[in-house]
Amino acid sequence: MAKIIVVTSGKGGVGKTTTSASFATGLAMRGHRTVVIDFDVGLRNLDLVMGCERRVVYDLVNVIQNEANLQQALIKDKTVPKLYVLAASQTRDKEVLTQEGVKKILDELSKEFKYIVCDSPAGIEKGAHMAMYYADEALVVTNPEVSSVRDSDRILGMLSSKTGRAVEGQEPIKEHLIITRYNSNRVDSGEMLSIEDIKELLGIELMGVVPESEAVLDASNKGQPVIHNLSSSAGQAYTDIVARFLGEDVPMRFIEKEKGFFKRLFRSHKEVAV
Amino acid sequence: MSLLHSFRRRRKSASVAKDRLQIIIAQERSNLNSEDYLPMLREEILAVIAKYTKVDREHVRVDLQHRDNSAVLELNVMLPEKETV
Numbered sequence: 001m002a003k004i005i006v007v008t009s010g011k012g013g014v015g016k017t018t019t020s021a022s023f024a025t026g027l028a029m030r031g032h033r034t035v036v037i038d039f040d041v042g043l044r045n046l047d048l049v050m051g052c053e054r055r056v057v058y059d060l061v062n063v064i065q066n067e068a069n070l071q072q073a074l075i076k077d078k079t080v081p082k083l084y085v086l087a088a089s090q091t092r093d094k095e096v097l098t099q100e101g102v103k104k105i106l107d108e109l110s111k112e113f114k115y116i117v118c119d120s121p122a123g124i125e126k127g128a129h130m131a132m133y134y135a136d137e138a139l140v141v142t143n144p145e146v147s148s149v150r151d152s153d154r155i156l157g158m159l160s161s162k163t164g165r166a167v168e169g170q171e172p173i174k175e176h177l178i179i180t181r182y183n184s185n186r187v188d189s190g191e192m193l194s195i196e197d198i199k200e201l202l203g204i205e206l207m208g209v210v211p212e213s214e215a216v217l218d219a220s221n222k223g224q225p226v227i228h229n230l231s232s233s234a235g236q237a238y239t240d241i242v243a244r245f246l247g248e249d250v251p252m253r254f255i256e257k258e259k260g261f262f263k264r265l266f267r268s269h270k271e272v273a274v
Numbered sequence: 275m276s277l278l279h280s281f282r283r284r285r286k287s288a289s290v291a292k293d294r295l296q297i298i299i300a301q302e303r304s305n306l307n308s309e310d311y312l313p314m315l316r317e318e319i320l321a322v323i324a325k326y327t328k329v330d331r332e333h334v335r336v337d338l339q340h341r342d343n344s345a346v347l348e349l350n351v352m353l354p355e356k357e358t359v
Contacts, residue, residue: 146291153299190286197292201299 002110005117006135006173008159010151012122014143015180018216019238020119021049022227023139026242028083029227032114035074035084037105039131040121041097044088050077051223052085061089064101070108079228084113094127102130124158133164137174140204143181144193149201152177156202176207178241183212188257195255208241210234211254312338319349327353 007020017038024036038046041061047053052075058068063086070086077083086105089096109116120131132138138159142152159173160166166173179198186192199206215232219225227242229235233254240250316336323329333352338345 146295149295150298150302153302157303187288190288193288193291193295197288201292201295 002106002113002116003137004106004110004135005115005137005139006120006132007117007139007141008120008128008132008155009141009148010122010124010128010155011143011148014148015141015178015210015216016122017046017049017119018220018226019139019141019178019180019210020046020117021225022235022238023242023245024115024117025050025077025080025083025225026227026238027115027117027245028077028080030242030246031082033082033112034115034117035086035109035113036117036119037086038088038119039097039127040119041088041092041094041127042090043121044090046119047075047085047087048223049220050085050225052077052087053223056087059087059089060105061092061096063105064096064098070105079224094121094125097126097130099130099133103134106134124154128155129158129162132159132173133162135159135163135173136165137176139176139178139207140202141178141180142198142202144179144183144187144198146193149193149198152202156204175204176245177202177204178208178210179206180210181212182209182254184255184257206252207244208237209252209255210237210241312336323351329353 005023007016007023009016017040020036024034028034036046036050037060038044039060040046044059047056055075058073060073062068063070063073073086075085075087077085106116118131118135121127132155140152140155140159142148156175159175163173165171177199179195182195183192187194195206195209211233213226213232213234215229215234216226219229219234225238226232226234227238230239237254240253243250316334319336320329320331320334323334329351333354335348335350337348337350339348
């Protein structure tokens with residue numbers, strides 16, 4: 001059985017697709033058969049970020065509506081073996097995503113893959129609901145900014161009440177917080193919500209912090225997930241996130257102001273202890 | 275941290291953000307968990323009480339609590355001292 005992970009946030013533009021692309025790529029780079037699915041029907045973009053936009057022939061909706069089979073719709077990544085992309089449809093509206101149709105696809109993919117990463121659209125409508133419905137775990141992508149934190153809390157409410165696991169009374173979805181576009185210098189000067197603030201507000205466990213990085217735009221320009229760029233802080237942060245997801249104990253990086261690292265590290269430990 | 279903050283004349287915007295979020299998130303969580311009719315019920319009860327007494331809106335609390343298979347509607351009104359109309 002595959003593990004299904006939804007990458008969600010509520011708010012748009014916080015880094016869901018960037019995170020989905022790098023997280024799925026990272027899992028495959030670690031040797032796990034992984035497929036990443038774009039649930040943003042009508043506004044697909046995962047194909048661009050993954051660099052496979054010109055190879056999309058069939059998509060998620062074609063498979064749901066039996067116009068193509070999964071093997072025809074799965075796009076094999078050019079550089080990472082064991083990594084596949086399932087694109088969203090660009091022309092139809094989200095209402096074509098049905099619970100039964102999504103279940104059929106996920107069941108079929110479960111036989112072949114170890115991890116299924118679902119890239120959720122923004123909002124709390126049908127597409128977002130379908131992306132999270134069958135999830136076992138959730139990566140909640142949040143920016144250190146008021147509207148993003150508030151929307152993430154709404155999404156946490158949906159994860160705990162409107163998903164298959166919630167409805168059927170199974171063990172709840174495991175929720176992991178991913179903070180993106182973090183700027184430790186601005187946090188230090190009191191201009192940006194800190195990691196501790198966001199953790200306290202949302203009350204879920206932190207899986208990683210991705211610093212604001214020029215490499216993210218550069219990566220999407222080229223269609224190469226930023227995790228390939230290991231000289232960038234964002235690439236390293238996603239590598240750490242994948243390792244933590246796989247159960248490894250990796251210390252958090254990029255969370256301290258760039259100067260006086262050890263002094264601040266010591267202080268943050270004291271704060272945690274209180 | 276909070277001690278440090280109180281010594282500063284102007285609060286940093288991140289701490290304002292956190293306070294605002296704490297309030298709105300708590301409010302939205304309780305709205306999602308409550309029954310749909312509760313806000314209306316509260317307004318109508320307030321209107322009835324206001325007909326007979328001068329009571330501060332802050333001093334009327336309407337809560338619905340679920341216990342196992344039953345629900346308890348709790349109405350808590352603090353009347354002003356000797357000030358009936």
